[in-house]
Amino acid sequence: MADLPAALFQRWAHVDEEDTPGVRVYRPADRPLPPARGRDGIEFRTDGTYIAWEPGAADAPYPSEPRQWSLAGPDRLRLHGQDGPIIEVVVAVSDEVLLLREASDG
Template identity: 40%
Template sequence: MTELPDEIFRKWIHSFEEDTNGITVYRPVEYDFPLARGRGGIEFRPDGVFISWEIGPTDATRGINGHWKIEGSGRVSVSFEESTRPSTVIEILQCDSEVLKVRKLPESS
């Protein structure tokens, strides 16, 4: 994968019920999720912006701004504007209009 698929450019919500063996599963915002107290998510934008949506103290989400860049076949490096937040490498395992499956890798992978 030398480019990201068009389907990835949206806000994805964590479907934690589907996570398995180190694979994190996200679904589109429109997905009919089971009831849960709060859900984080991620967002890829075509201009290289990455947003980590985290659950705040009142269950409202807040965006943590960062940037993504392609690191190789199916791998994306994500760095954040907050200097205290470490950068990470994400392996994209599956991406289509219904699901995004990723695995976080050590940065040296």
């Protein structure tokens, strides 16, 4: 965790209209963003857990149960989800934006 910027540890909303091939763009979820009919999101916590947010059945975002993440190398996170672990590369992170790319070797 010490290798990861503090900015990572907040709740992020997926702004999919900003995605580029292979790279997903997230913005802080506690700020106004262009409206959409449901955005997914991800929330990283310093205790080694993360929350996957999905649009709920009445459109309010709904959290998953806490799931585990761990370091998988420099700028790489291993996310343990329902379908087994995946490796996400933290392409960039700041107070304004988080860029994630799923590693092909994950």
